[in-house]
Amino acid sequence: MHRAPLPHRVFLHGAGRRGIAAWPSQDPESGTFLSFPPDSSISAQADALVASERDRKPNLFAHSIGAVTAVRALADGLRVSGLVLVEPALYDIARGAAPIERHIAVVTEARARAADDDLYGFWSILRPLMFGGPATRERWEDERAVAQRWATTNLPWGHGIRTRSLHGVPMLVVTGGWNEEYELIGRRLVDVGAHHVVLSGFAHRPQDHPDFPAAVAAFERSLAI
Known part of the structure; x- marks a missing residue:
């Protein structure tokens, strides 16, 4: 069976480290590592993401509040091949819990x-x-x-994020198994089709877990079939 080429990777940071520093376990040549100004709004970040990726369908990685930017960009028309959401701070989809x-x-x-x-x-x-x-x-x-x-800093709620923006989008959700808020959000994403992996021992940064690359590789193989 011939596999399609893997989609281009784009990495979004959370509220702390930016750019490649937010994803130190990843090869700097493995994709585009965006770095937004600290004072930029979620809407401004989403606009910049849509503009930069308008002509391709990336596999979009997002950590923590970066997931809010990612989903806002999808709602604004960004097309992606897949989403890898790491400890996604999508509080709007879990209100009431x-x-x-x-x-x-x-x-x-x-x-x-x-x-x-x-x-x-x-x-x-x-x-x-x-x-x-x-x-x-x-x-x-x-x-x-x-x-x-x-x-x-930006708050991760109040941005009108809704799960309908994620329907039909292949998703891998990775959480650290340390905080019930993120596990709740992960379960809500499973309800709309996400595959959820828990990688314990690294708290809010499961992308630093040694098993993270294998989880991503398996997900990307599923996109390439």
């Missing part, structure tokens, strides 16, 4: 503190949720810049 609503409520409370110019109050709420361990005055000067960035 208790872990999802709890997370949103805590972040909303923290953002309200930041809006009132209480950055330390913001960090005292967000740090335990996102990074573990309490905020302390002893560490505050070292962590202030990180707190400021998280107080202004």
Whole structure:
């Protein structure tokens, strides 16, 4: 049986590392590694993605909030050969589930503190949720810049993401088995046809798991048949 050539890979980062740094286990020559400006909106990122990939159907990889950009781009007309969603922060598709609503409520409370110019109050709420361990005055000067960035970064909900944009799209979803929010989102994606793989031991970065390349290779073989 002859196989079609594998589609071009495009990699989207999450809220932390950007470009190739977000995917260190991947060969830098294996695809296009996009890097969006830190202050760019989800809609601006989706527009840039649609424009850059208008003439081809890539296999699109997206980590965390990068999945929001990816699905928004699909809703805006981007055509893809497949999606590899790693710990996708698609909170909009899992609204109503208790872990999802709890997370949103805590972040909303923290953002309200930041809006009132209480950055330390913001960090005292967000740090335990996102990074573990309490905020302390002893560490505050070292962590202030990180707190400021998280107080202004894009939120992964409120973008009108709906699963109807994913119908008929081949999907591999990879989660780390450490956080019920991402596992819930993974199960919602299974409901619309995704294949879900759990790679434990690397928390929010299962793309660093040694079995990640094999999972991707199996998925891409299915696209090439």
